[in-house]
Amino acid sequence: METGKERREQAYRDYVKKKTPVHSLPANMAKAFLTGGVICTVGEFILNYSEKMGLGKEAGAAWCCILLIFASALLTGLNLYGRIARWGGAGALVPITGFANSVAAPAIEYKKEGQVMGIGCKIFTIAGPVILYGIFTSSLLGFVYWAALETGVIG
Numbered sequence: 219m220e221t222g223k224e225r226r227e228q229a230y231r232d233y234v235k236k237k238t239p240v241h242s243l244p245a246n247m248a249k250a251f252l253t254g255g256v257i258c259t260v261g262e263f264i265l266n267y268s269e270k271m272g273l274g275k276e277a278g279a280a281w282c283c284i285l286l287i288f289a290s291a292l293l294t295g296l297n298l299y300g301r302i303a304r305w306g307g308a309g310a311l312v313p314i315t316g317f318a319n320s321v322a323a324p325a326i327e328y329k330k331e332g333q334v335m336g337i338g339c340k341i342f343t344i345a346g347p348v349i350l351y352g353i354f355t356s357s358l359l360g361f362v363y364w365a366a367l368e369t370g371v372i373g
Contacts, residue, residue, distance in 0.1 A: 249309065
C-alpha cells in the first residue's frame with residue numbers, strides 16, 4: 219500500500235518528467251552547425267571583402283574580429299543574441315561572438331549597480347574562468363614546449 223510520502227514523490231517525479239524538455243541530439247547538432255556556419259560565413263565574407271579592399275591578411279583578420287565582436291555586443295544589447303544562442307546552442311557560443319556575448323551580457327545586466335560594483339565586478343563572471351584557464355593552460359604548455367626544446371626531445 220502506498221503511503222502519502224510515496225504518492226507525493228511519485229507525483230513530483232511525474233511533474234519533473236512532464237516539465238523537463240526533451241532534446242533531440244541530431245536536431246541540436248544540426249542547429250549548432252547551421253548557427254556556427256552562418257557566423258563563420260559572415261567572418262569569411264568580412265575577410266574576403268577586406269582583402270579585396272586592399273587590406274592585408276592580418277589587418278583583415280583584425281577587422282573581422284572587431285566587427286564580429288561589435289555585432290555580438292550589439293545583438294546582446296538588443297536582447298537578440300540570447301535567442302540565437304538558445305536556438306543554435308554551441309554554434310553561437312563557441313566562436314568569438316559567444317565570448318563577446320559572455321562579456322557584454324553581465325555588463326548590461328549589472329549596469330544598474332554602478333560602474334565599479336556593477337560593471338567592474340561582474341563583467342568577467344562568465345568570461346573570467348575562460349581567460350584564467352586559457353592563460354594557465356597556455357603557460358603550462360609553453361613551459362612543456364620549452365622544456366622539450368631544452369632537453370632535445372623536439373627540435
